[in-house]
Amino acid sequence: MLVDSRLILGLENGQDNEGNPIRKTKSFNNVKPTVTDQELTTIATVLAPLQEWDLVSVDRTNIHSLM
Template sequence: MLVDSRLILSLENGQDNEGNPIRRTKSFNNVKPTATDQQLTSVATVLAPLQEWDVVSVDRTNIHSLM
């Protein structure tokens, strides 16, 4: 049974000395488990321009109860 969900934005924060991208994540906990992927995508679209760095990916992590 799905008991919890989390929205995770991956942000690119420049480059290191070797030219590799520096990535950071920002997590939004306690997302309603009943929220659809499309609803979370809409929320991420609204949140993206509010971030200091560029959003490079949006992920959802679900927590399921096994017992």
């Protein structure tokens, strides 16, 4: 049974000295499990302009109860 969910924004701001992308993540915990993936994507696009870095990915982590 799905008991909890987390929204994770993947952010990028340029490159390091070796040319590798500089990436960070920002997590939002306690997302209602009933929220759809499309709704989370919409929320992420609304939050993106409020971030200092550029949005490059949107992920969702779900927590399921096995017992």
